[in-house]
Amino acid sequence: MVDDATRAFGEKQRYAFNKLQKRLRRQVGEAIADYRMIEDGDKVMVCLSGGKDSHTLLDILLSLQRNAPVRFDLVAVNLDQKQPGFPAHVLPEYLSRRGVPFSIIEQDTYSIVKRVVPEGKTTCGLCSRLRRGVLYRYASEHGITKIALGHHRDDILETFFLNLFYGGTLKAMPPKLLSDDGRHIVIRPLAYCKEQDIERYARIRGFPIIPCNLCGSQENLQRQAMKAMLQAWEKAHPGRLETIFTALQNVAPSQLADRNLFDFIHLERRRVPAGSCAEPPAPEADRLAL
Numbered sequence: 001m002v003d004d005a006t007r008a009f010g011e012k013q014r015y016a017f018n019k020l021q022k023r024l025r026r027q028v029g030e031a032i033a034d035y036r037m038i039e040d041g042d043k044v045m046v047c048l049s050g051g052k053d054s055h056t057l058l059d060i061l062l063s064l065q066r067n068a069p070v071r072f073d074l075v076a077v078n079l080d081q082k083q084p085g086f087p088a089h090v091l092p093e094y095l096s097r098r099g100v101p102f103s104i105i106e107q108d109t110y111s112i113v114k115r116v117v118p119e120g121k122t123t124c125g126l127c128s129r130l131r132r133g134v135l136y137r138y139a140s141e142h143g144i145t146k147i148a149l150g151h152h153r154d155d156i157l158e159t160f161f162l163n164l165f166y167g168g169t170l171k172a173m174p175p176k177l178l179s180d181d182g183r184h185i186v187i188r189p190l191a192y193c194k195e196q197d198i199e200r201y202a203r204i205r206g207f208p209i210i211p212c213n214l215c216g217s218q219e220n221l222q223r224q225a226m227k228a229m230l231q232a233w234e235k236a237h238p239g240r241l242e243t244i245f246t247a248l249q250n251v252a253p254s255q256l257a258d259r260n261l262f263d264f265i266h267l268e269r270r271r272v273p274a275g276s277c278a279e280p281p282a283p284e285a286d287r288l289a290l
Helices: 004-034 052-065 090-098 109-116 124-141 153-167 195-205 221-236 240-248 283-287
Strands: 043-047 073-080 102-106 146-148 176-178 185-187
Touching: 004 052, 004 195, 043 052, 043 124, 052 073, 052 195, 073 090, 073 124, 090 102, 102 124, 109 124, 124 146, 153 195, 153 221, 153 240, 221 240
Parallel strands: 043 073, 043 146, 073 102, 146 185
Antiparallel strands: 176 185
């Protein structure tokens, strides 16, 4: 028999999980609505690597699909890059059990990366470009209208500081973007979700996680440093990461220094003459000067 203490513990765990699931569903729904990520009739390709993020993305989208105000189709796509030790059976078995439409693309990009990248150098850059090319080609050939990636809020913040500290640019990962060739819309429905919540959700759901280090390449040390820095900030100052992410959504071009983004040269044309009763331009006008 199950005693009262065990039953109470189980109920408490279920309550905590339901609360977590509702929060993730709400955040994903808000991101989709805010950036109009998914529209009626879309065919959404969920890029499923087998990691916690893409598993959670697929799971939440499947949940939202059942009650969404618009009709859209989902297909899970995994790229088997022929890395040694890759458990090719795991995802097909999992997706078949769940009744999720899926495709497995077999493309030996691993050998290409190993042949081109010198020993000891990071393979991540070339690997990601090759992977992106394969997935874009699949999307074009199968009528995919949106490509969904599993990047979350912490990924976006880490990328922002990587570009700030090492690239000299103010840019991150946008929740929605048009590919360089202008043919594909890429969306990140987990943009508002914390990695900590995703880790917990994936653990409770028991997803069949495939490790991301099969290629033998070490994760970018600079990104690891950014992750450690952000975690330390959040620990010392709870809520700081939320504030930084909010800042990415409240950009004031006239208060920065990018001449291509704001017309500093012709500000004199908009200056109010001395003694005039005219009101100064609204702040919004500054943002739309170009």
